[in-house]
Amino acid sequence: MVNGQTRRQIGLRPGGDRRYAHVIGWGIEIPERVLTNHDIEKLVETSDEWIRERTGIAERRIADDRDTTVTLGTRAARKALAHANVLPSSIDLIIVATSSPIHLFPATACLIQDRLGAENAGAFDVLAACSGFIFALGLAAAQIKAGMIDRALVIGTETLSRIVDWTDRSTCILFADGAGAFVLSASEVPGGIQHVVMHSDGSGAEMLWAPSGVRPTWNGSPSPQVLTQMNGREVFRFATRVMVTATEEVIRKAGLTVDSIDVVIPHQANLRIIQAAARGLNLPLERFFINIERYGNTSTASIPIAVAEAAAAGKIKPNDKVVLVGFGGGLTWGAILMEWDVQPTPVSYGREVLREGWYILARIRSLLRRLIRFLEAILRGSPTAAVVRDEERVQRSSRR
Secondary structure (H helix, E strand, O other), rough: OOOHHHHHHOOOOOOOOOOEEEEEEEEEEOEEEEEEHHHHHHHHHHHHHHHHHHHHEEEEEEEOOOOHHHHHHHHHHHHHHHHHOHHHHHHEEEEOOOOOOOOOOOHHHHHHHHHOOOOEEEEEEEOOOOHHHHHHHHHHHHHHHHHOOOOOEEEEEEEEHHHHHOOOHHHHOEEEEEEEEEEEEEEOOOHHHEEEEEHHHEEHHHHOOOOOOOOOOOOOOOOOOOOEOHHHHHHHHHHHHHHHHHHHHHHHHOOOOOOOOOOEEEEOOOHHHHHHHHHHHHHOHHHHHHHHHHEEEHHHHHHHHHHHHHOOOOOOOOOOEEEEEEOOOEEEEEEEEEEEOOOOOOOOHHHHHHHHHHHHHHHHHHHHHHHHHHHHHHHHHHHHHHHHHHHHHHHHHHHH
16 A cells, blocks of 8 residues: 555545546557568468458567567556656556466566566566456456555556467467556546456367467577467357447446447457447447557557557547457456546656656666675575475484
8 A cells, every 4th residue: 555645645535435446647569560461471371452351450560579578568567657647666556468478477567567666566467368458457446446555557568479370371460569558546536447347268268279388588589389279260259249248248337328338449359350349239330449450469458559549549538438348368358347537647857757767776776686685695505405405414314
């Protein structure tokens, strides 16, 4: 929990009135390299026309060799903190949703927490495939509403290009890289993240999956054995159904009707899936924000990237009722209903300089902590060696 001063700054009274979880900042990080459909024509038997017709994708972004899931997520997080005009020290919780971590553990969230210098934040990952950002956002909002924390950073970050088989036409045309982040904050003002639904069905796990056994090096080099597998036809049938049912369910929980929703921001997996969802909900396609043509399927990053672009384009306005809805491997699916009430954050150049200095100090602090642990190991001896010596002593005693 944050101290009383911070509590007063965000408008919470000590009496513990009802709390709401508002999005107060967002940021995205898009790799520079563009991979067009014409580029993919050189890799597999396909065509620009075929890909556009079946997916709606014209191009996607691919991370270069210097970038990882961690670096993309860190830069998106820094932009979100700048947009919210808050320091990393004010963040109580960091949740990262990703399907392409560079390590099974430590968590991607922990590595980003260290780079941000968010010294007061707990950090963990959520693995729910493309539904991950919705699940993570729901968890963070629940913590805020329950009074457990006051601020959270939720990140969706992917380097899916590292686990795609570039000889498999069914998957390599779809997946791409990118990252997006939200800053959530507690408030007494009604609105923000209001209702959440999350579902799963493990009986369909074989429809969309990637094997484990990742053996990356510490710098994030990918293992060529880890490749995404998908039954495209079955995933399409599943997705077109649950995109509709999840949206209807979260609207029903809020006591609203479909017609009262101003904007639907779906997981950007396939244009035909989004079109089918619009028909199933009896909503005009114009009510959906779509950017899949330029980015492809960025999994957990697709919804925050779309929200950021929708906000920048004025497609989301104050007091709009917005549904975020997605699906993914697992199988998983879910939706969030939120009331958009983001107020413009005043520009503070002094705070920006302070944040940049904070990030420099975070790197220094991280290096110093590693150095201290190294020196302690030398001065105190290896704990592992001490355990071995104790075990040998016990064994010698037992033989006497």
